[in-house]
């Protein structure tokens with residue numbers, strides 16, 4: 001990605017041709033990210049599937065590239081399933097998760113993908129579909145939630161999805177009743193937390209559930225621990241510490257504001273002390289991605305007091321994971337054209353961009369990352385400048401970032417801002433056509449023959465066009 | 471001294487001079503206020519007792535549970551005090567990071583609630599953090615809780631304004647020290663003492679110590695975190711400096727090894743921070759000065775914290791017969807047998823089959839006739855020598871055949887003649903359709 005940012009001519013040409021904003025995906029990086037997770041599997045002697053959580057990006061190129069690796073795909077909608085199948089992902093390497101309608105269930109069963117069921121009702125619906133339509137016996141995993149802890153009471157955030165340990169017995173009854181339609185292959189969870197203790201508790205809970213299955217004579221062999229491995233968006237811990245300290249001081253009025261209208265990102269001042277908590281993604285996360293998985297597997301199970309990785313092995317379990325964000329680390333950026341740079345009377349400098357906060361949804365996800373300026377010519381002024389980034393919607397709230405962004409040099413109209421490392425969730429997850437503004441186009445960029453090449457995202461396949469040697 | 475309740479023994483701790491040969495300051499008499507000698511083990515006994523006392527009668531009548539947001543000493547003291555009055559105690563915390571304290575609280579009968587970690591997919595509409603929500607739930611009346619609220623309760627300061635501070639003045643012959651140094655957690659002790667001392671001498675210089683942001687020192691806050699503390703008033707401190715976990719441990723080692731003071735990390739941090747600050751001043755001084763720092767609690771609860779950060783302090787001699795000392799060549803020489811061979815071995819009952827997996831996994835499914843000795847226990851047994859005869863045939867089984875090969879190599883090195891490892895482990899056995907049973 002760093003290399004790509006020096007290709008000014010290439011970047012400005014594609015934005016001129018295809019418009020702003022423009023999503024750029026870098027599919028070649030995926031294989032490295034998959035390999036990093038695989039290395040952790042090897043270290044723990046574990047087998048199992050790495051399912052890419054498709055929801056993190058709508059790109060074709062990324063899924064097609066992934067079809068060429070040994071990874072699978074976690075699809076959470078009918079269209080995502082169609083897309084994964086169309087991209088060449090083997091149905092045996094697809095898991096369908098999330099809320100599902102009948103069409104989604106039908107295609108999942110028809111194609112032979114694993115169905116990660118959220119509830120007993122979903123299992124019942126699937127079983128009746130399979131029976132009615134003469135579909136093949138379908139592999140299912142049951143998603144669990146609400147894990148109970150012993151000793152210390154560990155609060156986990158309440159989840160809309162999954163069955164509790166008590167309801168699990170009912171789900172298994174149902175699967176046993178419909179043994180011709182449903183084949184229980186494992187249990188699953190996905191917890192929306194960065195906390196490892198909750199995941200350790202959940203993983204051990206899954207092992208307990210598998211034990212219950214074995215007691216009943218069933219033989220599921222898999223535990224799917226979902227996603228949420230995180231990304232280290234900011235490598236330098238000192239920068240993050242300095243910024244959060246300065247933000248706290250700004251909220252207390254002890255320094256000049258760092259944000260639009262003194263926005264506190266969850267913090268507020270009350271009688272000279274700060275209340276609330278910082279509602280931001282912890283940008284500096286040295287233990288993230290594959291390293292997070294490694295740490296989790298090395299952690300002791302709370303009750304059995306043996307490392308979770310060893311327990312999975314002891315129980316002969318395959319470990320499945322569904323990383324979205326972490327698998328897309330360094331796999332893309334969003335380019336946006338600068339429409340105007342203006343100095344306001346109160347001293348603020350404003351950069352208006354031809355994109356909106358939905359196109360680069362960093363703010364919505366609480367991730368603070370500075371964009372990189374791609375100048376067409378000379379900078380608009382020497383030295384760093386603190387600016388606010390405005391979007392192209394006629395909404396007061398349409399700020400790409402409510403934080404003042406300090407750019408190393410002043411941009412001019414026509415320059416580009418490159419929002420780096422935005423492939424996971426910030427590129428198109430929230431994009432809308434409000435005000436009939438276009439949703440950004442997407443291109444894939446890749447290295448071939450020692451140079452950068454690009455094509456429209458939908459044109460990308462993991463093979464290279466070759467001209468015949470004369 | 472005869473008393474009716476240990477709560478009467480809270481406070482009146484000694485003020486002890488630190489040997490100048492240890493701290494090396496030429497013009498400063500340095501004293502430690504030995505809060506670790508409080509009956510429940512820390513400076514927080516004072517705050518806990520002062521805050522809880524007025525609430526106890528009502529709580530006993532209603533059968534309320536005492537609640538506090540604490541992952542350390544306050545929880546410990548409150549758990550004891552609640553127990554003495556037949557009440558339950560619940561501690562709500564972000565993370566219990568010190569295992570000894572967590573175990574101690576459970577031993578004392580406390581209930582511990584850990585709040586969930588931050589959300590991975592941030593939900594920006596979730597304006598209220600779990601802590602704030604918990605706070606609202608606790609302060610709603612009639613909920614069956616009394617909340618001591620140490621971060622906002624003025625009695626936390628009063629405990630030191632009436633107790634710790636005046637005791638220091640009395641022990642210094644009616645004078646306040648020139649310098650006062652304390653670590654800041656809830657700010658109760660530093661604020662209370664500083665206020666009491668300044669009543670005697672407005673010129674007392676107060677040094678507040680907070681943890682470096684990238685570090686964790688149990689019991690105190692970082693510079694950002696102190697701003698969340700209701701009792702924290704920056705005007706109390708002439709200077710606020712940061713200390714690292716390394717500083718705290720260096721100080722702790724000086725106190726425990728040279729000063730007969732079994733201090734925990736914040737006591738060590740206060741000593742180290744005080745000496746560092748005063749050393750700069752010392753060079754300029756012509757007259758004698760006195761300085762006081764607080765030793766908050768005891769070292770025993772922090773052994774795992776210390777072991778994690780300074781493993782060399784616990785250097786133990788390597789143990790005999792450890793798989794860690796095997797070379798790759800040793801392991802390569804271990805005898806292995808494949809699934810088919812193992813199946814014959816098992817049906818012919820050639821010898822003992824030892825399954826090294828966890829007991830729960832073994833109970834769920836295992837090879838018929840095998841016995842379970844989990845690898846950690848097996849390792850422990852082998853440190854003592856062979857637990858069976860040299861000629862007793864043994865087949866070792868683990869998940870993928872990796873650990874069992876290492877133990878087979880170790881047994882061989884220990885002189886065993888007939889040990890093999892199941893190649894590919896029980897997973898290969900399963901994949902080949904080998905029979906697995908549960909009892």
Ligand SMILES: Cc1ncc(COP(=O)(O)O)c(C=O)c1O
Pocket residue numbers: 053056074097098190226227228229230322323324325326590591
């Ligand atoms: C079931 C499930 N799996 C996987 C993921 C991917 O999470 P992440 O991108 O944080 O790895 C999600 C995210 O919402 C999810 O709901």
Ligand SMILES: Cc1ncc(COP(=O)(O)O)c(C=O)c1O
Pocket residue numbers: 512513514542543544653654655656657658659660688689690734736737766767
């Ligand atoms: C070990 C330890 N040291 C220091 C302190 C700081 O004391 P205070 O809360 O009065 O600032 C605490 C308080 O929680 C503590 O537990």
